[in-house]
Amino acid sequence: MIDKQSTFGRISKVIFLSLCLIVTVFPLYWIVVTSLKAPGSIYSLPLDYWPREISFENYVGLFTKSDFGRYMINSLLVATVAATVATFISLLSAYVLARFHFAGRGAVMVAFLLTQMIPGFIALGPLYIMMTNMNLVDSETGLILVYIAICIPFCTIMLRGFFENVPDALEEAAMIDGCSRLTALFRVLVPVMLPGIAASFIFNFVNCWNELFLSVTLMNSDENKTIPTALAGFISSFNIDWGSMSAAAVLTVVPALAIFAFASKFIVQGLTAGAVKG
């Protein structure tokens, strides 16, 4: 891959990448345009591909007619705490699963994979009853605990893959030099794996930020609602208020997008580039 790209390769690359970009971004563009139209002009033909006059009425309505700011804070809190704790816990379990061949290792992997196969609806009823008994219904702590649990299996499996791409010799050398296992893990492996860890964290965060069904089930009162629950509430049985919906969609996507843009740098970095040469 040291050689230069051919002209053909370059042209096909530009065409492919531009096409992907247009297709990917268009729905975002369209929802932004819709949200900036005055409520009445959303339903008028022919369609305008840019609002005739920009109106923030949909956004204003969101914060005055509903408590959208509150929902955003709730979502941010729940997703941040849950994703941080889940990533940390998964890091430990992934390390064990990647590095040690103990009896029952296969069983643990299967147990984790199994959680991904089971439709959550089986568990919803008993979970609700259990949370009621623990006094954790309609509480942010309760939702965070459940979110941590649903993040761990996938996060562990993914981090394990990243661990396996890092040579054993790295932490063994550190341990011969007198590091404890924990120090070796956090001083030597974590820095090398930072892109993988960042990817896992963001993944957890976005999952929690977007989770709908559990939050609908567990959070009853209006002041505890997260964004997805509120969005689901915008659909009445026969009618969808597309103005509010698109404004809310824009506000939901932007923070998730921001955290991603910030951290995509980590994901792009080589995972083991430094380690192999060291």
Added chain:
Amino acid sequence: MAINSERMVVRGPNTVTAPPQPQAIHRRKKRFNTRTALTLLAFMAPAAIFVGIFTYYPMIAGSQMAFRNWNLNDLSDTSWVGWGNFIKLFESPEFGGIVRNTVVWVVGSLVPQVVIGFALALFLKRRFRFRSGYQAFIFFPWAVSGFLIGMLFRWMFNAEFGVVNDLLMKAGFIESPIPWLAEPGFAMTAVIIANIWYGVTFFAIMILAALQSVSEDMYEAAALDGAGKARTLFSITLPAISVTLGLTILLRVIWIFNFPDIIWAMTGGGPADQTHIITTYMIKITQEGDYGQASALGLIVVFTLMLFAVFYLMAMRPRKANR
């Protein structure tokens, strides 16, 4: 360290994907004393506790409902009914169509996702101007919830004011608006398009991360040995990322199978059950209150996916060992 890095260069892909060398296992066994075992136990404990309490307990408690008459509308009789709920499902006229829809949904979504995602990751691997900016945009679908994507596409596929019809008519592909979400044949296409749009990013992100963990040394060694582009792709890139790629595909199949959000938001399973997959159908039954049947349906999903995962992992393993 020095010895190891030499091994990385010489052996290349082997060190990344091959099972541990005998010597390494031996070394590890010797160090596996009581103290290490306790440390490992402490490392595993938090994950096990969380998943046990908040996932496994409710799941097992829910599973037993599959064998009981458990209907929220009438809880006076919750007796055990054996396989009754399963038989009722298999005999219901909708079941065959729902299974077929599920297969169409999984295969139709997965294949384009893998292909486009892989191409995207390959193109993104090499540095170019605006690459990081490009990535921030291209990875955008990943940040959106399934429910919201469903709503976005429901609006774009709207028969009357939808932008898809408008664009297709402007381009001259169609004469009159298509009622996408109301017409059986089109509704499935529409929900799959939404799902592809969503899933490509995930593959691109995972494959890109794996690609970047492949040592540049290997590519340099391959180039020195005169390997062409195709050869490099098949002999170095693919083997080196096969573990990540294989696991990503497995997880993705499971997720697409278990992913009712987009369909639920776009069509709710309609028109005439034409876009109902097993999991959306399960939501429908749950909302009707028949937890027994919903739970039975859930167990069918688990069983199917487990079978799939076992065969898939078995198919993956020998490929790794041979190399």
